[in-house]
Amino acid sequence: MDSRKEAELGKPELYWKNNMQYIGRNLTFPQSLGVKAWKKILESVSLSEIDTVFDCGANIGRNIGFLKDVDLLSKSSFTALDLNSVALEKLISAYPDVVTKHTNILNFECDQVFDLVFTSGVLIHINPENLEQVYENLMKLTKKYFLLIEYFNRTPVEIPYRGENGLLWKRDFGKHFLEKSGWEPISYGFLWGHEFDAAGFDDVTYWLFRRS
Numbered sequence: 473m474d475s476r477k478e479a480e481l482g483k484p485e486l487y488w489k490n491n492m493q494y495i496g497r498n499l500t501f502p503q504s505l506g507v508k509a510w511k512k513i514l515e516s517v518s519l520s521e522i523d524t525v526f527d528c529g530a531n532i533g534r535n536i537g538f539l540k541d542v543d544l545l546s547k548s549s550f551t552a553l554d555l556n557s558v559a560l561e562k563l564i565s566a567y568p569d570v571v572t573k574h575t576n577i578l579n580f581e582c583d584q585v586f587d588l589v590f591t592s593g594v595l596i597h598i599n600p601e602n603l604e605q606v607y608e609n610l611m612k613l614t615k616k617y618f619l620l621i622e623y624f625n626r627t628p629v630e631i632p633y634r635g636e637n638g639l640l641w642k643r644d645f646g647k648h649f650l651e652k653s654g655w656e657p658i659s660y661g662f663l664w665g666h667e668f669d670a671a672g673f674d675d676v677t678y679w680l681f682r683r684s
Contacts, residue, residue, distance in 0.1 A: 505668060506673075525548050533563035
C-alpha cells in the first residue's frame with residue numbers, strides 16, 4: 473500500500489490494517505459447517521454461473537476456504553482484497569492460486585469484473601459517511617451477483633467494538649444498498665449463531681442481489 477493511500481485511511485481502516493489479534497482468534501473453522509452456511513446463502517442461484525469470485529475484506533481467507541469446497545465453487549477463480557498484509561500472507565500460504573490485492577476498500581482500482589462479489593463482516597466496519605463510495609466501487613466489479621453478509625439492525629446504530637467507538641455500525645444494509653443501487657434482490661436470510669458461530673457466522677444477515 474503506497475504512502476498516499478496510507479494517509480487517506482480513517483480510524484476503522486487503520487484499526488484493521490494493524491489488527492493481529494483478529495487473525496489469531498480466527499485461524500481454524502469447521503469446514504463442513506462453513507460449507508453448510510454457504511450452501512444456504514447460495515441456494516437460489518446456479519453455482520455453474522459463478523466462475524469468478526471477489527472477496528472484499530478476505531482477511532486470512534475463511535470464506536474462500538469454504539467456497540473452494542468440492543460441493544461449492546472449487547473450479548472458480550478467486551480474488552481477495554484486504555488491507556492487512558499479514559492476513560494476506562496467511563491467505564496466500566493456504567491458497568496460492570488466489571489473486572490478492574493489498575489495498576483499501578475505499579480507493580482501490582481493478583479492471584476485472586466478477587460473477588460474484590461479496591463482503592462478510594466488512595461493511596459494519598465502514599464509516600457510514602463512506603458507504604456509498606464503497607457500494608460504487610463494488611458495483612463496478614460486479615458482473616452478476618453482489619452479496620452482503622453483515623450484522624442487521626432496523627435503524628442505523630453504532631456499537632462499541634471491543635471497548636472502542638468509531639469501529640462498528642449496524643443497519644439494514646440490504647435496504648440501504650437497494651435504495652442506492654436499484655438492483656434486484658433475489659434472496660436474503662439469517663445465519664443463527666446458535667448453529668453457525670463456530671464457522672464465523674454469528675447472527676449475521678445476508679442479502680443477495682443481481683446486477684440490473
